[in-house]
Amino acid sequence: MLRVVRIAGPATLVVVAFVALLTGLAIGGGAAPQLLEDPGEVVRYGLPIAKLLVNLSAAGMIGAIGLALFAIPPASPSFTRSLDVAAASAALFTIASALTGFFSYLSVTARALSFDDSFSQGLGQFLTQIELGQAWLATTLIGAVVTVLCFAVRNLTALLFVGVLAVVALVPMAQQGHAAGTDGHDAAVAALGLHLVFAAAWLGGLLVIALLSRGLDTPRLVTVVSRYSSVALVCFIVVAASGYVSAELRIGSLDRLLTPYGLIVLVKVGALVALGLIGAVHRRFVIRKLAGTGRRHHFWWLVVAELGFMGIATGFGAALARTATPIPETVPPEQTAAQILTGEPLPPELTASTFLAQWNFDLIWILVCAFGIVFYLAGVIRLHRRGDRWPWYRSVLWVAGLLMLFYVTNGGLNVYEKYLFSMHMFGHMTLSMAIPVLLVSAGPVTLALRAIKKRDDGTRGFREWILIGVHSKFATVVANPIVAGVLFAASLVAFYYTPLFRWAMENHIGHEWMIVHFLIVGYLFVQALIGIDPVPYKLPYPFRLLLLLATMAFHAFFGLALMEGDGLLLSDWYGATGRDWGPSAIDDQRAGGGIAWSIGEIPTFALALIVAVQWSRSDKKETKRLDRKADRTNEAELGEYNAMLEELARREGRS
Known part of the structure; x- marks a missing residue:
């Protein structure tokens, strides 16, 4: 039975994917001869x-590395x-790229x-x-490097x-997908990137489990599948959300669902719904029955069926990339300066009402x-069910911090920061100073270490990876309060007076990196000052205040330099958006x-x-500790101190 599954599962995936691809090409006309300069049927x-x-x-490639890392x-x-x-898989990925x-x-x-x-x-x-x-040259080269590393690396x-590098190999592909016309290009790139990565992890994990079935006894199979099932649920949500965003950008309205592109999207939606139902059956019934009876027959045939539906989604997805979208992707003949620079039309004049009403959603955040x-x-x-306590205000702080992060990355700040440097700086201050204060005070690392179950089978779950990260040499260096303060202060100059600023404004990946950078640097600095999570070294409280004052003095100096300066940062961006309102x-x-x-x-x-x-x-805790020690020893230390003073007094009298 296991040998049949090892053959039937991958074979079903490949055969169904190719049939779905050819069907999708026929429906959408993706392989139809071109009227001018046709490259030929082979191409x-x-x-x-x-x-x-x-x-x-x-x-x-990604599924096998992921299972090796976590399961x-x-x-x-x-x-x-694995x-x-x-x-x-990486070798095939290189050749195919x-x-x-x-x-x-x-x-x-x-x-x-x-x-x-x-x-x-x-x-x-x-x-x-x-x-x-x-893009395809970079993808090929990264695939070749991953191939070599998969043979050489066992740590x-x-x-x-290596897994991170394998994910990076999909980034050039995401940037070359349907651009969804002029408007919404950044959203299209983010949605396609998420779709590629999480669909690969979802499909690859199940495929590798089928290929490794011979070496997995029933207890180990139950453990691996349970861990994969949790990851698959997250992947399902991300794939569904990113697929919806991509379809919305490229279809636009319900009446366009009857176009060839819309029909292929409907087929993918049907396959996704079927996969969701199969996943629910896995989580609720099949895995539990497999653990109880040890019988694999129904489980493996359900896996084959799931791989078949994944083949449908993958094949039609490949055909979708060659199908013309209902919304034309041609660049409008006349574009404003704002559209040329940002890919979006100029928003209305900034007022209190427009600031609250304007949104630019970023699916990643x-x-x-x-x-x-x-x-x-x-x-x-989980802690409360176990009988452990967790302060309620920490949960409030965490939710408030993430809601603030949501607004900064999706609300009015994300709209106007492309056109107004002041809004960009306001977002910077919020990301690096306000949000980290809330998140650090919530103690997420401490909660994770207490809530996530410890593994004892030699694998590394999220708890084990967090511990390795906290105790790593890199974390020891960057979490050092002095280093964190230097990074927090120096990043201002390193970002705004180097090409990093231009990259963050012109490239969507650079924009995402900017947000991550501000958050991490701010989090490390605040953690060094008020953090409750475990760190290798903490400064005494007087030195924490000195570090805070020194860093903020540099921050204020940077702000004053901008206030008194006459040179415009990124003049060919902020000075060329065609903005006819505001200062x-x-x-x-x-x-x-x-x-x-000031706001800082x-x-x-x-x-x-x-x-x-x-x-x-x-200080109060230390005083109470000393008082308890004195009570336990009947103030022995005080008695010894008084005896020492009496002895000194006698010696002075004799002299």
């Missing part, structure tokens, strides 16, 4: 087939087999294959100078970085905030300096107050 079918192989191999003991034979699957790049060149140029110098020179220019070619910590609140509250509920760009920049200098004082005062309160409580 028209070869390109989507190569992309399908890229998607399937990426799933095997399979490193000392077991299944761990080695990495072998990852290496083979190279073929996709090659077919993309033939499709774009409509050139016939030849072996002369002009063809090779044209291909070289495509791969090194054209954005599409550069779990090093394998984590919507999901981060939502999952952060759910997982934190789930941990608190001039230089006056707005000076207002941003005032925000950096509010979190500074709050931090100083919290440090003072903690200092006072620490």
